[in-house]
Amino acid sequence: MAQGKLKVKSKLPAGAKSKKNKAKAGKAVTKRPNAPVKSKSAAERNKMKTNVSKMVNxxxxxxxxxxxxxxxxxxxxxxxxxxxxxxxxPAK
Structure with a gap:
């Protein structure tokens, strides 16, 4: 059997300000403007190697x-x- 009082939801006073949720505009992860450029030559080289090997096979x-x-x-x-x-x- 439950002991104690039930919780009652209370209302804010008329003059109190409620919090507004800030809407996140943009991406969660932002890129650095001065980040070094990633070279695409390695990826292109691997693609070419796989294409050549497929053709040869x-x-x-x-x-x-x-x-x-x-x-x-x-x-x-x-x-x-x-x-x-x-x-x-031979016979066994």
């Missing part, structure tokens, strides 16, 4: 796919080995 893959589809599946030596009789497996 795509070209190599295309060449390998063309080579794999145009050449016969087995060479002559592989055909002879496949046609040769195999020894029977």
């Amino acid at each position: 795509a070209a190599a893959e295309q060449q390998l796919r063309a080579l794999a589809t145009t050449t016969p599946q087995l060479s002559e030596a592989q055909k002879r080995v496949a046609a040769a009789p195999t020894a029977p497996a």
